Amino acid sequence: MIVGVPREIKTNENRVALVPSGVEAIAADDHTVLVEAGAGQGSGFTDEAYAAAGATMVSEADQVWTKADMIMKVKEPIESEWPKMRRGQIIFTYFHFAASDVLTRAVVESGCVAIAYETVQLPSGELPLLTPMSEVAGRMAVQEGARYLEAQSGGLGLLLGGVPGVMPAHVLILGGGVVGTNAAKIAAGMGAKVTILDLSLNRLRYLADVMPANVTLLHSNRHILLEQLADADLLVGAVLLPGARAPKLVRREDLALMKQGSVIVDVAVDQGGCVETAKPTTHENPTYVVDGVIHYAVANMPGAVPRTSTLALTNATFPYARSLAGDGWRGACRASKPLLLGLNVVEGKVVYPGVADASGMKLYDPETLI
Numbered sequence: 549m550i551v552g553v554p555r556e557i558k559t560n561e562n563r564v565a566l567v568p569s570g571v572e573a574i575a576a577d578d579h580t581v582l583v584e585a586g587a588g589q590g591s592g593f594t595d596e597a598y599a600a601a602g603a604t605m606v607s608e609a610d611q612v613w614t615k616a617d618m619i620m621k622v623k624e625p626i627e628s629e630w631p632k633m634r635r636g637q638i639i640f641t642y643f644h645f646a647a648s649d650v651l652t653r654a655v656v657e658s659g660c661v662a663i664a665y666e667t668v669q670l671p672s673g674e675l676p677l678l679t680p681m682s683e684v685a686g687r688m689a690v691q692e693g694a695r696y697l698e699a700q701s702g703g704l705g706l707l708l709g710g711v712p713g714v715m716p717a718h719v720l721i722l723g724g725g726v727v728g729t730n731a732a733k734i735a736a737g738m739g740a741k742v743t744i745l746d747l748s749l750n751r752l753r754y755l756a757d758v759m760p761a762n763v764t765l766l767h768s769n770r771h772i773l774l775e776q777l778a779d780a781d782l783l784v785g786a787v788l789l790p791g792a793r794a795p796k797l798v799r800r801e802d803l804a805l806m807k808q809g810s811v812i813v814d815v816a817v818d819q820g821g822c823v824e825t826a827k828p829t830t831h832e833n834p835t836y837v838v839d840g841v842i843h844y845a846v847a848n849m850p851g852a853v854p855r856t857s858t859l860a861l862t863n864a865t866f867p868y869a870r871s872l873a874g875d876g877w878r879g880a881c882r883a884s885k886p887l888l889l890g891l892n893v894v895e896g897k898v899v900y901p902g903v904a905d906a907s908g909m910k911l912y913d914p915e916t917l918i
Contacts, residue, residue: 550617553620554619556587558623562591566866567588568598570862581603581604584605584608610632613633613634619640619641622641624641634658636659639662640868645791645906646792646902647793649906653907656893659896663891664892667889668890676886681860684856686731686784687730690784691734694717718740719732719741721742721743723787723788723816724748724752736763746767781810785823794816794820798812803838809842811842812843814844826843829844829845829846830846834846
């Protein structure tokens with residue numbers, strides 16, 4: 549198989565989908581790996597390192613897209629890349645289809661085989677290819693939130709952890725999954741007052757065993773949410789419904805309850821956001837203000853720390869990529885139920901329920917296609 553790694557072209561996206569050690573292993577399996585020049589530069593991997601590992605370096609993205617049987621990316625194809633996708637070509641990346649109807653339709657019309665990192669799912673319910681980036685994003689959410697709480701950023705002028713004699717900031721986290729847990733770890737470690745809301749009592753019981761004393765755990769409902777919003781200095785949106793659009797838990801009118809200069813970091817913006825006023829931003833222009841509340845909604849937060857993110861991501865994705873290269877998408881999905889769940893669109897057919905629901909398209913059974 550010919551595996552292609554184009555350079556990411558989303559704004560300020562410096563991650564890469566395959567590192568030189570991965571190239572070496574795939575090339576050792578008698579596959580060809582095409583890497584666009586500069587693809588790894590943002591993550592600290594030189595063209596020379598890729599070439600030494602056995603990659604064939606090409607100067608243009610079109611050469612990768614035209615020749616490769618499987619494209620490995622980090623972020624979803626953006627509009628300029630849509631015409632390059634072709635029928636039967638495997639594209640293995642983050643897609644987040646539920647947040648973009650136009651992307652869904654472009655992929656359907658291309659006839660490619662779209663395998664989404666974010667819906668590969670283990671029997672335990674874990675999302676192994678989303679987890680590493682959720683860990684990064686959760687930790688970054690508090691780091692960025694703390695920065696925008698500073699006065700020069702327009703925030704309340706609060707130090708997240710306070711000092712002796714002065715109350716710490718209150719960090720409210722919606723969702724106790726991977727993002728929420730990692731956000732809570734960092735916020736609590738900085739000395740903040742932390743509250744996590746979650747619907748799962750089992751999850752709350754687990755968190756009660758592992759979280760420090762400055763983390764309060766509450767069962768989520770509308771009344772509790774509104775009560776906590778009024779006291780929150782930093783709100784972290786960490787809600788995830790695998791493959792589906794995030795529910796709008798915080799409504800526009802709810803912002804009136806929040807303090808002027810408080811901060812929202814909606815990590816769920818990749819899936820449409822769990823705050824009604826959240827809209828995707830970039831690292832170049834990460835924030836905007838609605839009703840006096842600062843919104844940070846960068847859709848590729850881990851792209852700001854590409855070395856860490858690339859290594860964490862490729863550690864998780866590589867075994868699946870190697871299987872896809874060796875067995876083709878049908879064989880790999882027959883052998884791996886988690887990878888089968890990663891199938892979202894197959895040659896014009898939507899095969900993932902959350903994507904079908906969000907797009908209003910017919911749902912097909914992937915089992916009949918492999």
